[in-house]
Amino acid sequence: GQQLNQSPQSMFIQEGEDVSMNCTSSSIFNTWLWYKQEPGEGPVLLIALYKAGELTSNGRLTAQFGITRKDSFLNISASIPSDVGIYFCAGMTGTASKLTFGTGTRLQVTL
Amino acid sequence: NAGVTQTPKFQVLKTGQSMTLQCAQDMNHEYMSWYRQDPGMGLRLIHYSVGAGITDQGEVPNGYNVSRSTTEDFPLRLLSAAPSQTSVYFCASRDSTGGYTFGSGTRLTVV
Numbered sequence: 001g002q003q004l005n006q007s008p009q010s011m012f013i014q015e016g017e018d019v020s021m022n023c024t025s026s027s028i029f030n031t032w033l034w035y036k037q038e039p040g041e042g043p044v045l046l047i048a049l050y051k052a053g054e055l056t057s058n059g060r061l062t063a064q065f066g067i068t069r070k071d072s073f074l075n076i077s078a079s080i081p082s083d084v085g086i087y088f089c090a091g092m093t094g095t096a097s098k099l100t101f102g103t104g105t106r107l108q109v110t111l
Numbered sequence: 112n113a114g115v116t117q118t119p120k121f122q123v124l125k126t127g128q129s130m131t132l133q134c135a136q137d138m139n140h141e142y143m144s145w146y147r148q149d150p151g152m153g154l155r156l157i158h159y160s161v162g163a164g165i166t167d168q169g170e171v172p173n174g175y176n177v178s179r180s181t182t183e184d185f186p187l188r189l190l191s192a193a194p195s196q197t198s199v200y201f202c203a204s205r206d207s208t209g210g211y212t213f214g215s216g217t218r219l220t221v222v
Contacts, residue, residue: 042213101153
């Protein structure tokens with residue numbers, strides 16, 4: 001099956017720092033999604049990307065859909081303690097297709 | 112508006128026991144799916160359904176059965192639980208634009 005490799009696996013940063021994480025695929029996706037999961041909860045959608053090269057922001061979060069359609073990036077600026085959680089990328093080949101998840105990036109923010 | 116509701120939140124089973132994980136959504140979504148989440152492996156698709164009366168296998172279907180008698184409900188059955196099925200299980204439904212809504216999960220331990 002399709003594989004999504006996400007890096008880094010975990011990050012420990014100080015409050016106020018910027019964060020970057022990425023996701024790469026062995027095959028092409030037409031939609032890239034970024035989710036955040038907090039302890040004891042299901043993933044919650046942060047950003048959806050629908051076109052190659054697209055750059056989309058949601059507050060302090062910015063994500064980009066790679067030109068090759070095989071990768072995507074998520075940046076968090078000026079991190080705060082509530083950014084703690086696991087961030088997952090996910091890809092779809094179309095709006096009617098199944099979702100394939102990355103392995104997740106665990107983010108810890110220290111004061 | 113409850114979204115996706117999963118019950119129970121926690122469950123401990125003995126090897127060989129059977130049980131059903133419940134999932135209900137009130138958004139009239141046709142597409143529903145079950146994922147399991149294991150450390151370092153992201154979320155993997157178990158079974159999915161594109162509408163009432165229609166189900167199909169995902170990436171890791173062995174040991175699990177599903178049915179979809181109504182649009183609202185999509186239960187996941189473990190017929191004979193095994194320790195390898197210890198995991199966190201998430202149900203999700205999808206709208207017509209491809210947006211997924213996840214439940215808060217069921218944490219299952221098989222001893």
